[in-house]
Amino acid sequence: VQQYEIAVLPGDGIGNEVVPEALRVLDVVSAKYGFEVGYRHFDWSCQTYLSTGAMMPDDGLDRLRDHHAILLGAVGWPGVPDHLSLWGLLLPIRRAFDQYVNLRPVRLLPGVTPPVRDKQPGDIDFWVVRENTEGEYSQLGGRQGEGTETELVLQTAAFTRRGTDRIMRYAFELARDLDKPHVTSATKSNGIFHSMPYWDERFAAISAEYPDVRVDQDHIDILCARFVMSPERFDVVVASNLFGDILSDLGPGVTGTIGVAPSGNINPERIYPSTFEPVHGSAPDIAGRGVANPVGQIWSAAMMLDHLGQPEAATDVVRAIEQVLGDQSAPRTPDLGGGAGTEDLGKAIADAL
Amino acid sequence: VQQYEIAVLPGDGIGNEVVPEALRVLDVVSAKYGFEVGYRHFDWSCQTYLSTGAMMPDDGLDRLRDHHAILLGAVGWPGVPDHLSLWGLLLPIRRAFDQYVNLRPVRLLPGVTPPVRDKQPGDIDFWVVRENTEGEYSQLGGRQGEGTETELVLQTAAFTRRGTDRIMRYAFELARDLDKPHVTSATKSNGIFHSMPYWDERFAAISAEYPDVRVDQDHIDILCARFVMSPERFDVVVASNLFGDILSDLGPGVTGTIGVAPSGNINPERIYPSTFEPVHGSAPDIAGRGVANPVGQIWSAAMMLDHLGQPEAATDVVRAIEQVLGDQSAPRTPDLGGGAGTEDLGKAIADAL
Ligand SMILES: CC(C)[C@H](C(=O)O)[C@@H](O)C(=O)O
């Protein structure tokens, strides 16, 4: 039997509540499809930071390396500045393991009422492909004149040919496999003087390699407006690290699925483990009450199965999620307008398998 | 009588069609309120660029300087790369005249069906206050290894204490005058390592000067999602140049008013002229057909009147716009679902005054 070793990092807050539900579902679906999933648990979190001064041990990355994938809950907690917790755990993992693709589906789900009007499941169904290792997320820069009236802070974004080309190629390859081979580039070449004209240049160059794929591009300001006004026009959207971050929250915002959206931080060459995590955060406001919606975590586990080479199991998990969400008599957590708990919803999805 | 000299720059495309309607309305409202508006026309545009190699003459900025305000249509045309047209005209004006505030209303209007459900006029009514002279819009940076596999492009954003503090103070002063003194800061301090933690630091410092104003902050990704999911929660949103650009298109996208939204590029100290322009662009797809909606340009003229010290006239113009838009029997341009032309709608608004 095929065996997978998964590093499990629940992290902070509701991460600890939703991760067990994903493992529950993984146990059921692996038995059904005849493979085995083993877990190694890591309790690195903001608590670790508060007691040790670091989010993970010095050899943390080495200890994660020899897993088939990483399943992550959420990172961040009041009392630890976000840029310390994230640059201490989440972002180093993305970079050390060259997870240069951040992949997020934007999909209208049955049983979820979106904030936009007149849309049905099927109308909105696309992917945001976000560059995940360079660009605007950078530690390049610094401060001059600290504490004075002439204080100046510089922040430098870095775009490499290699980094730009490979994320675009990933987007085109993904688009090719879809019903509608169509890629939209998120740019801002009218305002961001150096990096975004370069982004456009590479988009033109790479799109020439894929004459079968329809392309267009929008500046990020109007693109965000179009996500709301005409989300049905998108199939694959490729974006820089920052723009992709924005679009992959906005998209689920439009479909009403921000609490249940998944993401993959993917190393497509499979040289390093990829990380799968829900889009939502650690939600300190509801943490500890057992009412968090586990669907984002479970859907992330489904994306992980797909990446591991178990596409049928992955599709089955997504089907089970859609079945339970679409069934008004199934348990619903408070964010979905019901009174059920995290476990109830997790069990219902496991049962649907 | 009070006299105002306005520099009028229709620019490209539909700018040439909607600006005359704004002047029509200005003529009517100035007569009604007993002041005079004189116009000096400048035909600088992408055509100028194509024939002279520059968007404006060398002494262009000097020729604009001695006006009370600038009324601008739209800049940009196919064949001239956006970053050249905009950095050749629009952006130098913003900077040379220290128009450090970009102010844009987000308001649900009568007669306009927004893409979001269950919202009525009055539910969504807030301001985006965007820093307009520094930050991510910068010419700092460049390229190394051009044309090679190791090509690298750097783009540096610059945040100064002075620039950051003054835009925040403007937002707080604006909020103080509103029913609900409430400012939301757009940040991304969890991902953008140097500049955004600094932004938060200054927001904390400046908000301490305004204990009467309620404050909160959101990372730009979730903030964009909240613009769609709960736009009624906002009153004043303060943002950096790039984030403000995104939010001030997304906001009108949510209210269905992207074709009619106005903006002011304001030098609050009135040392230099301020520029007023619609949010929409030059719209090459419909230019020359006389069907562009002139409301954004007319509303921009209303913001100009307010800035010039004619708040009653300004309010009256906005009232006339709302009256005409809310009247189903009034002329409606194609974007509003009707068959009327630019002039018809402009005249209807002038008549309503
Ligand atoms: C045209 C472009 C440079 C400009 C900007 O990004 O500032 C526009 O989007 C705006 O918001 O006025």
Ligand SMILES: CC(C)[C@H](C(=O)O)[C@@H](O)C(=O)O
């Ligand atoms: C938490 C934060 C650093 C992170 C990001 O911006 O990448 C998050 O928003 C995400 O999208 O995974």
